[in-house]
Amino acid sequence: MITRREKIAGGVANFIDERTGAAKWVKKNLQKVFPDHWSFMLGEIALYSFIILLLSGTFLTFWFVPSQEELVYNGSYQPLNGVKMSAAYESTLNISFDVRGGLLMRQVHHWAALLFLAAMVAHLMRVFFTGAFRKPRELNWIFGVALLTLGIVEGFLGYSLPDDLLSGTGIRIAEAIIQAIPVIGTYLAFFAFGGDFPGELFIPRIYTVHVLLLPGIFLALITVHLMLVWYQKHTQYPGAGRTEKNVVGYPLLPVYMAKAGGFFFIVFGVTVLLGAFASINPIWIFGPYTPTQISAGSQPDWYMGWLDGLVRMAPPLETYLFGYTISWNILIPGLIVPGIIFTGMALYPFIEAWATGDKREHHLLDRPRNAPTRTAIGAMSLTFMVVALINGGNDLIATHFNLSINQIMWGTRIGIIILPPLAYVITKRICLSLQRYDRELVLHGRETGRLVMLPHGEYIEVHEPISPEKAYQLTQHEQALPLEAPGPDTNGVAPRGSLKSKVRARLSKAMLGEQIAKPTADDVKALEGGHH
Amino acid sequence: MSNQLEPLADPGLPHHVHRKADTDPAAEKRAERQVSILFLLSTAGTLLFIYSFIWIPTDLFVFVPLLGNINAHNLGIGAGLGFALFFIGAGAVHWAKTLMPDEEVIAQRHQMRSSDEDRASFVETVKAEAGKVQLGRRSMIKRSLGLALGLVGLSPIILLRDLGPLPEQRLLKTTWDKGVRIVTDPGNRPMKPEDLEVGAIAHVLPQIDDPEHRKLSDIAKDAAILIRVRPAELKLSEERMSWTHEGIIAFSKICSHMGCPVALYEQQTKHLLCPCHQSTFDVPTGAKVIFGPAARPLPQLAITVDSEGYLVAAAPFDEPVGPSFWERNI
Numbered sequence: 001m002i003t004r005r006e007k008i009a010g011g012v013a014n015f016i017d018e019r020t021g022a023a024k025w026v027k028k029n030l031q032k033v034f035p036d037h038w039s040f041m042l043g044e045i046a047l048y049s050f051i052i053l054l055l056s057g058t059f060l061t062f063w064f065v066p067s068q069e070e071l072v073y074n075g076s077y078q079p080l081n082g083v084k085m086s087a088a089y090e091s092t093l094n095i096s097f098d099v100r101g102g103l104l105m106r107q108v109h110h111w112a113a114l115l116f117l118a119a120m121v122a123h124l125m126r127v128f129f130t131g132a133f134r135k136p137r138e139l140n141w142i143f144g145v146a147l148l149t150l151g152i153v154e155g156f157l158g159y160s161l162p163d164d165l166l167s168g169t170g171i172r173i174a175e176a177i178i179q180a181i182p183v184i185g186t187y188l189a190f191f192a193f194g195g196d197f198p199g200e201l202f203i204p205r206i207y208t209v210h211v212l213l214l215p216g217i218f219l220a221l222i223t224v225h226l227m228l229v230w231y232q233k234h235t236q237y238p239g240a241g242r243t244e245k246n247v248v249g250y251p252l253l254p255v256y257m258a259k260a261g262g263f264f265f266i267v268f269g270v271t272v273l274l275g276a277f278a279s280i281n282p283i284w285i286f287g288p289y290t291p292t293q294i295s296a297g298s299q300p301d302w303y304m305g306w307l308d309g310l311v312r313m314a315p316p317l318e319t320y321l322f323g324y325t326i327s328w329n330i331l332i333p334g335l336i337v338p339g340i341i342f343t344g345m346a347l348y349p350f351i352e353a354w355a356t357g358d359k360r361e362h363h364l365l366d367r368p369r370n371a372p373t374r375t376a377i378g379a380m381s382l383t384f385m386v387v388a389l390i391n392g393g394n395d396l397i398a399t400h401f402n403l404s405i406n407q408i409m410w411g412t413r414i415g416i417i418i419l420p421p422l423a424y425v426i427t428k429r430i431c432l433s434l435q436r437y438d439r440e441l442v443l444h445g446r447e448t449g450r451l452v453m454l455p456h457g458e459y460i461e462v463h464e465p466i467s468p469e470k471a472y473q474l475t476q477h478e479q480a481l482p483l484e485a486p487g488p489d490t491n492g493v494a495p496r497g498s499l500k501s502k503v504r505a506r507l508s509k510a511m512l513g514e515q516i517a518k519p520t521a522d523d524v525k526a527l528e529g530g531h532h
Numbered sequence: 533m534s535n536q537l538e539p540l541a542d543p544g545l546p547h548h549v550h551r552k553a554d555t556d557p558a559a560e561k562r563a564e565r566q567v568s569i570l571f572l573l574s575t576a577g578t579l580l581f582i583y584s585f586i587w588i589p590t591d592l593f594v595f596v597p598l599l600g601n602i603n604a605h606n607l608g609i610g611a612g613l614g615f616a617l618f619f620i621g622a623g624a625v626h627w628a629k630t631l632m633p634d635e636e637v638i639a640q641r642h643q644m645r646s647s648d649e650d651r652a653s654f655v656e657t658v659k660a661e662a663g664k665v666q667l668g669r670r671s672m673i674k675r676s677l678g679l680a681l682g683l684v685g686l687s688p689i690i691l692l693r694d695l696g697p698l699p700e701q702r703l704l705k706t707t708w709d710k711g712v713r714i715v716t717d718p719g720n721r722p723m724k725p726e727d728l729e730v731g732a733i734a735h736v737l738p739q740i741d742d743p744e745h746r747k748l749s750d751i752a753k754d755a756a757i758l759i760r761v762r763p764a765e766l767k768l769s770e771e772r773m774s775w776t777h778e779g780i781i782a783f784s785k786i787c788s789h790m791g792c793p794v795a796l797y798e799q800q801t802k803h804l805l806c807p808c809h810q811s812t813f814d815v816p817t818g819a820k821v822i823f824g825p826a827a828r829p830l831p832q833l834a835i836t837v838d839s840e841g842y843l844v845a846a847a848p849f850d851e852p853v854g855p856s857f858w859e860r861n862i
Binding site: 032098107136175176177184187189192201241242243245247251258266267268275296298311312314315317324326329330394395409442518519520522 | 538543546605610613614621623644695699749752785789791793821826828859861
C-alpha cells in the first residue's frame, strides 16, 4: 500500500533527483558515521554561535546607523538628553531603549560573539592536544587558525561600532598600533581613518567590513572547513574496535541529525537566556566617545585582553634613528609577538611532522599524555596567554584585591618569561607520570582498596585486573623512536645539510625521546604466568 | 623501545548494552512522554515571549534577587524566547538519546591519496593539455602575461588612494599657538591663575571662535591639562621652568604611548596615570615616565598670562603630541 504522504514525498524526491541526480549522493551520505564525544561538540558550538551571530546581527542592521555624523540626543534615555553624540551611538541607544527586543538582540549578539571566540579557542585546544591536526588534516588546521584570527578582528570591529567611550578608546589604541608600523604606518592610519583620528569615516568603513566582507570570508572558510571534515571523515578517540581504517559512531540520520540539531537549539537558547539575564556592554553607561574622556578600568573583550596585557607590560623602549622613530613598546607586543604566535600556530603541524618524520595519515586521536612534548608545548603557550590576559586586567585585579598595580605588572613581566617554561617542564613530567600510571594499571590492575591478611600474617592490597578493552585502550598507541642525524661517512666527511639534520634530530629527540615503555602482550603474558 | 614487540590484541567493539526503553515498553512510553513535555515547555516559552513582547511596558523595571533591578520587558521576552529554543533542543536530544537507535555503526575509511593509476593519468592529462597550449615554447606570451597580471594587480591599491589624505604636517601641529587662550573643557570659559588652587587639575582646550562645532579630530590633538603645585616643588630646567606660571604647569593630555587621555591625577604623589596601559608620569619633573610602557614624557605646553590676566599659551607645542610614528623627529 502506498499512502498519500508517501506519494507526495516520492513526487518531490523524483522532481529533485531528475534535476540534480542527488539520490545517489544522499543515500550514501545519510548513513555517514559520526563518532560521538563531548569534546567534538566544541567546534559545533562555534558553528552555531556563528549562525546566531548572523541572525541577531541582521536584526541589528535594520536600525543601526553606521555614521559618525554629530547630533544632539533627545530620546527616551533621560540621562543623556542634550548630549552631543554620533548617529552610530544614538542609533545604538535607540536599539537598546526604543526597539522592542533590540536590547535583547544586542546582548545576544555580544554574548554569541564571546561564545564564538571561546568555542573556537576550546575547539583549537581539543584539536591540538589530541593531535587531530596531523596528516591529512593540516589544511583544515590552517583554515581554523585563519578563522580564529579573523574572529578576533571581527569581534573587535563589532564592539567598536556603537562609538561609545569604551570602544572609541579601543579604536584610538588600534590607530596607535597602525601608526607605529615603520615607514608606512602614518600613511596607513591616514588612509584607514580618512585623515586625522577620529574623523567621520571610520565607523561606516568598519561597518561594511564587519557586516559584509568578513562574514563573507567566514562563510567561505567555514564551508570549506566543514566540507573537509565531511570528506576526510571525523577523527575518533582510540579504543577497542576503533582503528585507523574505520570510523565508529552514529549515522547522520536520524541520531546525529537530532543531536546536532537539538544542540543548535540548546546553544541558541542558552545565548538568549544570557541576553535576558546577564547585562553586557551597557553602552549608555559609558557615554558617547570623545577623545578627552576615559573611564578607569577600561577593558577590551576577553579575546583581546591578552593583547592589551602584552602592551601594558611592554618595556618603555623606543629607538630614534636618523630622525625616525621606532616604537618597540608598541611593535613588539602589538604586532611582532602576535605575528609569531599565529604563524607558529599555523605551521605547527608541519614542524611536528618534520621532527617526527611521520608522513602517514592519522585518524585515531592521541591521548595527550602519550604525546608529552606536544602537550607540554600547548601548556606552555596557554600559560603565556593566561599571564598576558591577567595583566590585561591588572587594574581591575588591583582594585578588587587591594594590590599595587606596579607589583602586578612586575609580577606578570617576570612571570611571562619564567612561567611558560616552567609549565612546559611540569606538564611533560605529569604526562610521563600518567604514562607510568597507565603501565601499572595494565600490568598490575586497579587498586581495589581491599586489604587482605594472608595466612602467614602478611597484609596485601587486592588488585583487580582491568578489562581487555581498557587494557587495549591504554596500550594501542605507538611509541616511535627519535630520528638520528646521519653521522660522518667512513672518510670522516659530514653529510650534506648536516646542520639541518642535526636540528631535526634534536627536535625529534625532544619530541619522542622520553617515553615510558608501554606494556606489550609478552609483558602481560609473563605476568599472568607468574601471577601471585 | 617496545615498537617491534607485539602489542596487546584489540578485543573488538564491546558488546552493545540495550537501554531500558529498548526492552521495556513502559520505559519507552515514559521516554516518549518526557520528550513531549520538553516540547510543550518550549511552547510555553514562546507564549511567555509573545505575552511579554506585547503587554509588558518597555520601561518597567523589576527587582530580581541576585540580578538587581532589571528591565522586565527584556527579561520576559528573553526568558520566553530562551526557554522556547532551549527546550526544543533538549527535547530533540532526549529523543535521540532514549528512543532513536543507539547501536554504533562501523564505516570504513579510505586513504585520501588517489590511486596510482589516477595520479599517473592526471599527470599525463596535464602534460598533454599543457603541450596543446605550448606554454613552454611561447615564452613571450608567458612573460607578457606575467607582466600584465602583475601590473593589473596594482590597480586595487591605486584605486584605494583616495581613502585618505597624506599625513603631511597634520600630526605635527595643534591649534595651540602663542597667545591662544586656555579655556575649560567642558564649558569653554577662559581661566585666570586664581581659578586653579594648589593641588588642583583642570582639563582644558585652546579657545576657538566657534566652540560649539569643535571637531573631534582637533580635540584629539589639542586636549591638555593644567596642574597647579607649589613652584618650589617643580624640579625643571630653567627653560622649562619659564614655561610654567606661578606653579601652574601644562601638559598634553594625549598619552605619548597610545593616545588615550591621561586623565587620572593623584594629588598626593603628583602622578598622572593613563588608565589604558598604566603609564605613570611624574608631574614635578616635567611628566617624566616613572612606570609603564610609555617611552616619552607628556609634551609640556609653555603658558603665561595675557594683558587681561587670562592664561594663554606662550608658544605652540615644541614636539608632536600623542603616540609615536615613523616620521616623528625627536
